[in-house]
Amino acid sequence: MSELIRVENVHKIYRMGDVEVPALRGVNVVIERGEFVAIMGSSGSGKSTFMNILGCLDRPTSGKYYLEGEEVGSLSRNEWAHIRNQRIGFVFQGFNLLARTSAVENVELPMMYNGNAGKQRRERALEVLALVGLGNRVDHLPNQLSGGQQQRVAIARALVNRPSLILADEPTGNLDSATSNEIMGLFQRLNAEQGITVILVTHEPDIAAHARRQIQFKDGLVIADRPNEAVAAGPVGTL
Amino acid sequence: MNWLMTLRIALRALGRNKLRAVLTMLGIIIGVGAVIAMVAIGEGAKATIRSQIASLGTNVLVVLPGTLNQGGVRGGSGGVNTLVDGDAKAMMSEIPSVTFASPVMRRPEQIIAGNLNWGTLTSGVAPEFQQIRDWQVAEGRFIHEGDVESAAKVAVIGETVVTNLFGNDDPIDAVIRIRNIPFRVVGVLAPKGQTSQGTDQDDTVMIPYTTMQKRLMRITYVQSIVVKAVSAERVAEAQEQMTALLRQRHRIGPDREDDFTIRNLSDIAEAASNTAQVMAILLGSVASISLLVGGIGIMNIMLVSVTERTHEIGIRMAVGARSRDIMLQFLVEAVVMAATGGGIGILLGIGTSEVLKLWANWPTLVSPAIVAVAFLFSGAVGVFFGFYPAKKASTLDPIEALRYE
Numbered sequence: 001m002s003e004l005i006r007v008e009n010v011h012k013i014y015r016m017g018d019v020e021v022p023a024l025r026g027v028n029v030v031i032e033r034g035e036f037v038a039i040m041g042s043s044g045s046g047k048s049t050f051m052n053i054l055g056c057l058d059r060p061t062s063g064k065y066y067l068e069g070e071e072v073g074s075l076s077r078n079e080w081a082h083i084r085n086q087r088i089g090f091v092f093q094g095f096n097l098l099a100r101t102s103a104v105e106n107v108e109l110p111m112m113y114n115g116n117a118g119k120q121r122r123e124r125a126l127e128v129l130a131l132v133g134l135g136n137r138v139d140h141l142p143n144q145l146s147g148g149q150q151q152r153v154a155i156a157r158a159l160v161n162r163p164s165l166i167l168a169d170e171p172t173g174n175l176d177s178a179t180s181n182e183i184m185g186l187f188q189r190l191n192a193e194q195g196i197t198v199i200l201v202t203h204e205p206d207i208a209a210h211a212r213r214q215i216q217f218k219d220g221l222v223i224a225d226r227p228n229e230a231v232a233a234g235p236v237g238t239l
Numbered sequence: 240m241n242w243l244m245t246l247r248i249a250l251r252a253l254g255r256n257k258l259r260a261v262l263t264m265l266g267i268i269i270g271v272g273a274v275i276a277m278v279a280i281g282e283g284a285k286a287t288i289r290s291q292i293a294s295l296g297t298n299v300l301v302v303l304p305g306t307l308n309q310g311g312v313r314g315g316s317g318g319v320n321t322l323v324d325g326d327a328k329a330m331m332s333e334i335p336s337v338t339f340a341s342p343v344m345r346r347p348e349q350i351i352a353g354n355l356n357w358g359t360l361t362s363g364v365a366p367e368f369q370q371i372r373d374w375q376v377a378e379g380r381f382i383h384e385g386d387v388e389s390a391a392k393v394a395v396i397g398e399t400v401v402t403n404l405f406g407n408d409d410p411i412d413a414v415i416r417i418r419n420i421p422f423r424v425v426g427v428l429a430p431k432g433q434t435s436q437g438t439d440q441d442d443t444v445m446i447p448y449t450t451m452q453k454r455l456m457r458i459t460y461v462q463s464i465v466v467k468a469v470s471a472e473r474v475a476e477a478q479e480q481m482t483a484l485l486r487q488r489h490r491i492g493p494d495r496e497d498d499f500t501i502r503n504l505s506d507i508a509e510a511a512s513n514t515a516q517v518m519a520i521l522l523g524s525v526a527s528i529s530l531l532v533g534g535i536g537i538m539n540i541m542l543v544s545v546t547e548r549t550h551e552i553g554i555r556m557a558v559g560a561r562s563r564d565i566m567l568q569f570l571v572e573a574v575v576m577a578a579t580g581g582g583i584g585i586l587l588g589i590g591t592s593e594v595l596k597l598w599a600n601w602p603t604l605v606s607p608a609i610v611a612v613a614f615l616f617s618g619a620v621g622v623f624f625g626f627y628p629a630k631k632a633s634t635l636d637p638i639e640a641l642r643y644e
Contacts, residue, residue: 057557057638078561085559096554096641100255110558112244157558 003069004164004197005031005054010063010073012049012220023049024060025220031199033164036191038208038228039201041217048169050217051201055088055167056080068164085113089158093170095150097142097157104129104138107156114161128156132186148179155186159196166190168200172207184210188231242571245564249572252544260576263540266533267580267620268587271613273526275588278609280595281519283602288515289471298471299371300478302326302464302485305498320460321489321498324448327365327464333484336469336477341365342461344451350444351416352404359400361417361444363451371467379411379426382447390449395426397441415444420454422446471512474503530613533580534620541573541628552632553640566633573625574618581617585610 012024023046031037041047052058053065056072057080065073072083084090089110097106107125116124129138132152142150151171158166168187172180188210191198202208212231216224253260304321327340344363349356368374369381376395386393394415401410410424431440452458468477478501485499545552552565589610592603 052638055557078563081556081559081561084557090557092641096550096557098551098554109555113555113559113561113564115241161559 002033003030004033004035004067005029006064006066007050007053008064008066010050010053010060010065012046012053012058013061022220024053026063027220027222029215029222029225031197033197034191034195036188036198036210036212037200038211038214039199039217040203040205040208040214042203045217046220047201047203047217049220051167051169051199054165054199055090056083081113085110086161087163087165089155089161089163089166091151091154091158091166091168091171093173095142095147095154095174097150097153099142102139102141103134103145103153103156106142106153107160109157110161124160125156128160129153131159132156146179147175148182151175151179151183152186155183155190159190159194163196165197165199168198170202171200172202172204177206180207245567245571246575248568249575252548252568252572253575256544259540263536264576264580264583266536267530267577267617268533268584270526270530270533271581271584271617272587272591273529274523274613274616275585275605275609276591276595276603277522277526278519279588279592279603279605280601281515281522282604282606282609283592283596285512285515285519286604287602288511292471292511298468298474300466300468300474300481300501300503302466302481303500303502304460304462305496305500320458322461322464323459324365324461326485326488327461327466329488330464330466330481330484331367334477334480336473336480337466338469339367339370339467341368341371341465342448342463343368343465344448344456344462346451346456348417348444348455350400350404352410352413355404357400357403359397359442359444361446361451361455363448363455364445365448367467368445368465371465374431375429376426377429379424381426382445386447387449390453391447392420392422392450392454393425393446394422395428395445396424397428397443398430399439399442400444401427417444417446418455478503530616530620534577534624537573537576537621538624538628541569541625542631544572545569545628545632548632549635549640549643552635553637553643556635556637557641562633565635566629569629569632570622570625573629574621577617577621577625578614581614584617585614588613 007027007029010024010027011022014021014023025046027046027050039047039050049058053060053073056067056075060073063073064071067083067087072080075083090096098109104122104125107129108121111121111124126135126138129135132155134149134152134156137145137149140149142153145153155166166187171187172183175183184207187198187200190196198211200208200211208214209228209230211228213227214224215222302322322342324342327342330337331340341364346361347358348361349358350361362368364382365387366381366383369376377398379395381395382393385391394417396404396410396415404410404415405413410427413424414421415424416422428441428443428445433439448461452461466477466481468474481501482497486497489498491498555565589605592605595601596603
């Protein structure tokens with residue numbers, strides 16, 4: 001396994017008027033390729049801020065962030081956009097699909113920003129939708145799909161440009177527990193079968209239990225970082 | 240992201256809010272339509288005024304013999320007899336900016352027809368005089384070349400003369416007498432009305448100038464030559480060339496004064512043409528203001544649209560849209576609205592000017608140049624007023640935008 005992410009002494013301070021609010025206070029994390037990591041912590045622990053920095057959406061106030069060996073924390077907006085497009089797939093709590101746009105077109109969206117030709121783009125989108133089990137729902141609009149199906153579309157969109165990293169921010173927060181388990185099973189399968197690194201942010205212990213490694217945040221610091229014995233060595237959960 | 244895809248996204252976004260897009264375009268439609276219709280009316284009025292002025296004779300020049308200067312006493316114009324009919328013919332054949340030239344002799348005469356008589360101005364002219372004054376013949380014919388060559392005793396008479404000498408009788412082929420010489424009436428001139436000085440132009444009798452020279456006045460020179468230039472713009476050029484030609488024909492040395500005078504009415508033409516130009520500019524600028532207002536409407540709606548679609552912008556940025564992609568998307572949307580509005584506005588403007596021409600009988604003139612300018616301008620309005628909202632969209636913070644509901 002090679003190193004995918006290295007975060008060195010990252011601080012993030014938000015300025016609210018005259019008051020400085022520290023969100024991260026010196027975080028050090030290394031994540032290898034192919035890992036399935038759950039980032040846990042209560043609201044305000046700094047886990048979302050950490051996630052935004054990993055996703056090249058926010059800039060650390062100080063410290064270094066290396067993605068695949070390259071320091072990316074200080075790149076420009078456009079360079080970040082390119083990294084998000086090519087190397088990172090996002091899955092959000094609220095699905096964040098484009099309304100009134102069919103499932104397959106939602107999945108095609110990231111490919112529109114790297115100049116893929118029309119036919120090739122459609123083929124790839126259909127392929128990924130089949131992979132997440134929505135091969136028969138490609139022309140449905142988001143409001144014609146259930147929450148679980150919408151999240152599958154979002155996962156397909158995250159996968160479409162073959163990223164090395166998937167960042168999932170509370171992906172089951174809006175789903176019932178049965179559907180949550182299905183979605184987590186999908187992440188586990190992608191991680192095991194496709195070798196995609198998955199980083200999951202959650203505050204629910206039973207969701208975090210699906211990951212092979214758990215990192216606990218509190219008050220802007222990592223307070224625990226341990227392998228999850230239950231799944232670390234064992235077989236992947238069923239879909 | 241390529242242009243075609245950007246265009247498709249823009250069209251789809253507009254299609255989702257058809258009513259709003261149409262209402263937004265309405266500002267541009269009315270603006271462009273107004274510009275085209277107003278300029279068409281202005282241009283039409285200008286052309287009409289031009290042709291009316293031309294009929295007054297603004298491209299007409301008059302050559303008079305020079306003044307007699309004897310020992311410091313200078314007589315009035317026409318004091319010497321230096322012009323001959325050859326001068327008229329030479330000007331017509333040798334100067335390209337001159338279309339027609341005709342000798343003109345004028346003398347008041349008493350005309351007798353049967354037991355009636357009438358005093359009027361008799362003019363000796365060449366056939367070209369008809370084109371120079373743009374004077375139609377109501378009945379019969381005008382004087383022709385053969386009449387001039389043979390110094391024929393034929394006359395063309397004006398409406399007022401007909402009324403006073405013939406009443407309701409047909410004057411064609413009737414005989415009138417001038418100084419006891421019988422003339423056959425070959426034509427009646429169409430009525431022209433009064434001049435601005437109140438002279439009745441229809442109170443006239445025209446005969447060949449050669450007949451006037453030989454039979455009535457017994458002279459060999461001509462009193463004046465009337466010349467028509469190609470256009471009002473080329474009057475000055477014609478005047479220069481005529482001066483050069485006449486000086487050469489009259490063998491006038493470089494240090495001697497002209498033995499003729501050339502007069503023209505170009506000042507009037509210039510003033511009237513300027514008036515029409517001012518009117519056209521005024522109409523056009525008033526209409527341009529409505530185009531500007533239409534552009535502000537686009538900016539307004541684009542700003543609303545950016546706010547409404549903040550979440551969408553956040554999603555697009557998260558999956559890798561660069562600032563440029565977002566900017567282009569909104570800019571293309573604004574330009575599509577402006578250009579579509581411009582296209583419809585052009586049709587509306589042309590339609591309006593055609594309707595005015597047909598039903599209100601206004602002389603309108605749609606120039607292709609103004610259509611092209613209006614279209615390009617509406618596109619530019621889209622870029623100009625779409626730029627700020629597009630810039631605003633492209634600089635949104637993706638985290639904030641994603642959180643926006």
